[in-house]
Amino acid sequence: MNNEVFSVFITGVGGQGILLASELLSEVARTAGKDVKKSEVHGMAQRGGSVVGHVRFGAKVASPLITDGEADVILAFEKLEALRHINALKPGGKIIVNEQEIAPAPVAAGLMEYPTDVWGRIVAVSSDAVKVEGAKLAKEAGSIRATNVVLLGALSAFLPFEEKIWHEAIKKRVPPKTIEINIKAFSFGRRAAGG
Amino acid sequence: MSDKILLSGNEAIARGAYEAGVHVATAYPGTPSTEILENIVRYKDVIYCEWAPNEKVAVEVAQGASFGGARALTAMKHVGVNVAADPMFSFAYTGVNGGFVLVSADDPGMHSSQNEQDNRRYAEFMKIPLLEPTDSQEAKDMVSAGMDISEKFNTPVMLRMSTRLCHSMGLVELGERKEFPVKEYVTDFKQRVVIPAHARVLHVKLEKRLMKLKDYAEKTPLNSIIEGDFEYDGKKIGIISSGISFQYARDAFPDARFLKLGMSFPFPIETCRRFAESVDELWVVEENEPFIENHLKKEGIACIGKEKVPLTNELSQSIVRQAFIGEKAEPNADTSDLPPRPPVLCPGCPHRGIFYVARKLGFTSTTDIGCYTLGMLPPLEVGETCICMGASIGNAFGMEKARGKDFGKNTLAFIGDSTFVHSGMTGLADIAYNKGNIAVVILDNSITAMTGHQQHPGTGITLMGEETTKLDYVKLAGALGIEYVFETDAFNLEQITDVLKKVKELDGPKLIVNRGRCILLDIKKMKITPFVVDPEKCSACGLCFKLGCPAISSGETTEKGRRKATISPIFCVGEACAMCEQICPTGAISQP
Numbered sequence: 047m048n049n050e051v052f053s054v055f056i057t058g059v060g061g062q063g064i065l066l067a068s069e070l071l072s073e074v075a076r077t078a079g080k081d082v083k084k085s086e087v088h089g090m091a092q093r094g095g096s097v098v099g100h101v102r103f104g105a106k107v108a109s110p111l112i113t114d115g116e117a118d119v120i121l122a123f124e125k126l127e128a129l130r131h132i133n134a135l136k137p138g139g140k141i142i143v144n145e146q147e148i149a150p151a152p153v154a155a156g157l158m159e160y161p162t163d164v165w166g167r168i169v170a171v172s173s174d175a176v177k178v179e180g181a182k183l184a185k186e187a188g189s190i191r192a193t194n195v196v197l198l199g200a201l202s203a204f205l206p207f208e209e210k211i212w213h214e215a216i217k218k219r220v221p222p223k224t225i226e227i228n229i230k231a232f233s234f235g236r237r238a239a240g241g
Numbered sequence: 242m243s244d245k246i247l248l249s250g251n252e253a254i255a256r257g258a259y260e261a262g263v264h265v266a267t268a269y270p271g272t273p274s275t276e277i278l279e280n281i282v283r284y285k286d287v288i289y290c291e292w293a294p295n296e297k298v299a300v301e302v303a304q305g306a307s308f309g310g311a312r313a314l315t316a317m318k319h320v321g322v323n324v325a326a327d328p329m330f331s332f333a334y335t336g337v338n339g340g341f342v343l344v345s346a347d348d349p350g351m352h353s354s355q356n357e358q359d360n361r362r363y364a365e366f367m368k369i370p371l372l373e374p375t376d377s378q379e380a381k382d383m384v385s386a387g388m389d390i391s392e393k394f395n396t397p398v399m400l401r402m403s404t405r406l407c408h409s410m411g412l413v414e415l416g417e418r419k420e421f422p423v424k425e426y427v428t429d430f431k432q433r434v435v436i437p438a439h440a441r442v443l444h445v446k447l448e449k450r451l452m453k454l455k456d457y458a459e460k461t462p463l464n465s466i467i468e469g470d471f472e473y474d475g476k477k478i479g480i481i482s483s484g485i486s487f488q489y490a491r492d493a494f495p496d497a498r499f500l501k502l503g504m505s506f507p508f509p510i511e512t513c514r515r516f517a518e519s520v521d522e523l524w525v526v527e528e529n530e531p532f533i534e535n536h537l538k539k540e541g542i543a544c545i546g547k548e549k550v551p552l553t554n555e556l557s558q559s560i561v562r563q564a565f566i567g568e569k570a571e572p573n574a575d576t577s578d579l580p581p582r583p584p585v586l587c588p589g590c591p592h593r594g595i596f597y598v599a600r601k602l603g604f605t606s607t608t609d610i611g612c613y614t615l616g617m618l619p620p621l622e623v624g625e626t627c628i629c630m631g632a633s634i635g636n637a638f639g640m641e642k643a644r645g646k647d648f649g650k651n652t653l654a655f656i657g658d659s660t661f662v663h664s665g666m667t668g669l670a671d672i673a674y675n676k677g678n679i680a681v682v683i684l685d686n687s688i689t690a691m692t693g694h695q696q697h698p699g700t701g702i703t704l705m706g707e708e709t710t711k712l713d714y715v716k717l718a719g720a721l722g723i724e725y726v727f728e729t730d731a732f733n734l735e736q737i738t739d740v741l742k743k744v745k746e747l748d749g750p751k752l753i754v755n756r757g758r759c760i761l762l763d764i765k766k767m768k769i770t771p772f773v774v775d776p777e778k779c780s781a782c783g784l785c786f787k788l789g790c791p792a793i794s795s796g797e798t799t800e801k802g803r804r805k806a807t808i809s810p811i812f813c814v815g816e817a818c819a820m821c822e823q824i825c826p827t828g829a830i831s832q833p
Contacts, residue, residue, distance in 0.1 A: 059582065072247055072410060082247060083376075085409040087273075087352045094791055095584035109492035110409035110485075113559035115570030130579050133572045150582035154794035155620065155786060156804050158580040171573045 051104035053112045055134045058123025063194030068099030073215045075103035085110035121201045125164045141172045144180040183234040192231035199235025245412035253377040255280030257384030258314045262421035265306035266290040267299040270692040271318030272353035273407035274346035285705045292704045295663040296321035300328045307341040310424035316344035333368045334443040336395035340388035347403045349528040350555030359530035364399040364506045371506035372400045373483040377411035405485045455507035463503030471497035479520030490526035492558035508536040528556050588792040589814030591731035591757025596623040598737045604653045609633040611657035612691045620789045631664025637679045649678030659689035659697040672750040673722035680744045680751035686759040714754045724749035731757025734823045770832045771813035778829035779805040785821045
C-alpha cells in the first residue's frame with residue numbers, strides 16, 4: 047500500500063478564517079476516503095498573532111504536525127506569514143500566497159519595518175510560487191469575507207480531489223445564505239491558480 | 242467515503258463521556274482542555290454539566306457525584322490539577338462509587354500556559370491509574386476504558402491528554418451510549434470520612450489495590466506491540482512511547498518495533514522487560530519528563546531516552562529523528578530578521594484604558610492569568626508579576642509587607658472577573674483581614690475571555706444555558722470588610738483617572754470593579770463607524786500610540802521625523818471604545 051502522506055501547511059493572522067479553511071480541507075480529504083489529521087493551537091495564540099493549521103492526509107497518518115521540509119503545499123493568507131513559515135516547504139513543494147499585508151504589532155507601533163522584499167524572498171526559495179488576489183476575487187464573488195474560500199479554491203488546483211467534493215463540503219459548512227457567494231469565490235480562486 | 246467522522250481530541254473525549262454513560266461532568270475552562278465541556282453540553286439531556294468556579298470545586302462536585310453513584314468526569318488543564326490536587330489525593334484513599342475519570346490536558350511547549358509540568362507524575366504521586374491516548378479515537382475509547390477500570394478497581398482514573406491531542410482532529414468511529422444507571426448510595430463513614438483512624442486503614446487498602454492494578458496493567462490490551470524490523474547501526478531497534486510522542490516516533494521510524502503504553506501507571510515493567518529482550522537496543526520517546534525511562538532504569542532495563550531526546554519544549558517527528566539518527570532538513574531561508582507577530586490586546590479591548598491610566602500615574606502593579614496578562618507588553622507595560630490564578634492579590638499585598646504602607650498605596654493588583662471568582666476571593670479576604678493598603682482591580686469583562694468566552698458565577702448564565710444568580714462583587718467586598726469600593730466604566734478614561742488618583746490618597750484595602758464587556762462578545766452585532774485621524778490636526782505627539790491599539794499605526798512622517806497616526810478602518814471598533822478620541826489633545830481623532 048502506498049503510504050505517502052500529503053501535507054498542507056496553512057498560515058496567516060488570527061481572524062482571517064484559517065481554522066475554517068483547514069477544517070474544510072480535512073473534510074474534503076475524509077470524504078475522498080483518506081486518513082486525515084489536522085492540528086492547530088487555540089488560546090493565547092489567537093489574539094491577533096500568527097496562526098498555523100497543519101493538515102495531513104494519506105492511507106495512514108501518524109503525526110498531526112508538519113515539520114521543516116515536509117509541506118507539499120503552503121497556503122499563506124498573508125505575505126509575511128508565508129515567508130515566516132517557508133522552511134516548512136519540502137524541496138519542489140508549492141507555495142500559494144494571498145496578496146495581502148497585515149502589519150504586526152511591532153510594525154504598527156513603528157518599532158520595526160514591514161520587510162519590503164517579501165515576495166522576492168519567497169520566489170528565491172520557490173520560483174513557481176503562486177500569488178492570489180484573494181480579497182479582490184472575494185469582492186468580485188460578492189463578499190470580502192469569502193477571501194478564505196478563494197484561497198481554498200486556489201489550493202484545490204494542486205490537490206487530487208474532485209471539484210464537486212469541495213462544493214459539497216463548502217455547502218455543508220457555510221451559512222446557507224452565503225453558499226452561492228462561496229461557491230463562486232471557490233471557483234475564482236481555483237481558476238486564478240490555473241485549476 | 243469513510244463512515245468515521247473528524248473529531249478533535251477534546252470533542253472525542255466529550256463523545257466518550259456520552260458513550261460511557263457519564264451522568265455528571267464538571268470543569269473550569271483552561272487551554273487546551275476547554276472544548277471538552279463545551280462539547281459535552283451537546284449531551285445535556287443526559288449529562289448534567291457545569292463550569293465550576295475552579296478546578297478544585299470541579300473535582301469535588303464530580304467526586305460527590307461518584308459517591309452518589311453516578312459516572313462522573315472532570316476536565317482541566319495541567320496546572321488546574323495543582324488546584325484540584327487536594328481532593329484528588331484523598332479520593333485515591335476513599336475510592337469511588339460511580340466511575341470517575343479526571344482528564345488532565347498538559348501543555349508541552351507552553352502554547353498557552355505558564356509551565357510545562359508533566360502530570361503523568363501526578364498520577365503516580367496520587368497513586369491512581371494513568372491512561373494515555375495517542376489519537377482522537379483512543380481518546381474517546383479510553384473514557385469508557387477508564388470508567389470500567391475505575392469501577393472494577395474502586396479508584397479514580399487519570400486520562401492524560403496534551404495540546405496536540407486536544408486540538409488535533411482525527412477520524413473516529415462512533416458508538417452508542419451505554420446506560421449505567423446511578424448506583425445505590427450506602428452511607429459508609431469508614432470509606433469516605435478520611436479522619437486519621439480511617440485513612441490509615443484506607444492507605445493499606447490503596448497499596449493492595451495498586452498491586453492488583455499492576456497485574457492488570459501487565460495484561461491489558463491498552464498496552465500493545467506494533468511489529469517492525471527497523472535496524473540502526475546494525476542493531477534491531479525497539480521503541481517504547483506513549484501519548485502524542487508515540488505518533489511522532491512512529492512518523493520518524495515507521496518500520497520500527499513499538500511498545501505503545503496506553504496504560505502507563507501502574508507501570509507495566511514486565512511487559513517492558515520482555516519487549517526490551519526482543520530487541521538489541523531500546524529507545525524511549527516521551528515529551529518532557531523521563532517518566533517511562535526512570536521506571537525502566539530503576540529496574541535495570543537499559544534504554545536511550547533523555548540523553549538524546551530534549552527534556553524541554555514539545556517534540557515532533559523531526560526532533561525525534563534528529564535526536565536518534567542526526568538527520569535534519571536544511572532550512573530554505575533565514576527568516577530570523579522578520580518582525581514577530583505576538584498576540585496583542587484586541588482593538589476595543591476594555592482592559593486597555595485602565596492599563597494606560599495606571600502606567601501614566603506611575604503605579605506598581607501585579608497581574609494575573611488571562612488576556613490582560615498581555616498588558617505587560619510595550620507600550621502599556623503594566624503588571625510586573627504573573628504567577629498563577631489569583632496570585633496577583635497575594636503578590637501585591639506581600640510587596641506592601643516588604644516595602645511598607647506607602648508602597649502598598651501605590652500598588653494595584655489586576656485580576657479578571659473569572660480569575661477573581663476562581664482564586665481571588667480568598668486573597669481579597671486576606672487584605673481586608675490583615676489590613677492591606679493596596680487596591681485590587683477586577684477587570685470585569687463579563688466572561689472568561691482568554692479561553693474563548695465561557696460563563697462563570699459572575700455572568701448569571703450557566704454552561705447549560707440557564708439564567709441563574711449573579712455574583713455581586715461590590716456586595717462581596719462589603720461583606721469581606723473592604724473599606725473603599727469603586728465602580729468604573731472601562732471605556733471612560735476620565736472617570737478611571739479620578740478613581741485611581743483618589744486611590745493613591747486613601748489608606749486601607751480598596752477594590753475597583755472596572756466594567757466593560759469583552760468587545761468580541763458584541764462585535765458581530767455592532768454597526769461600526771471607525772474613527773479617522775485628520776492629518777491636518779494631528780500634531781504627531783504620539784499619545785495615541787501609547788494605548789497599544791492594533792488599529793492605530795504610523796501614518797505620514799513630519800519634517801522633524803515624528804510619526805502622525807492613522808487608524809485602520811478594518812480593526813477600529815468605533816464609539817464602543819473611543820479611547821483614542823478621549824486622549825487625543827488636538828481633537829484630530831473623530832468619526833466622520
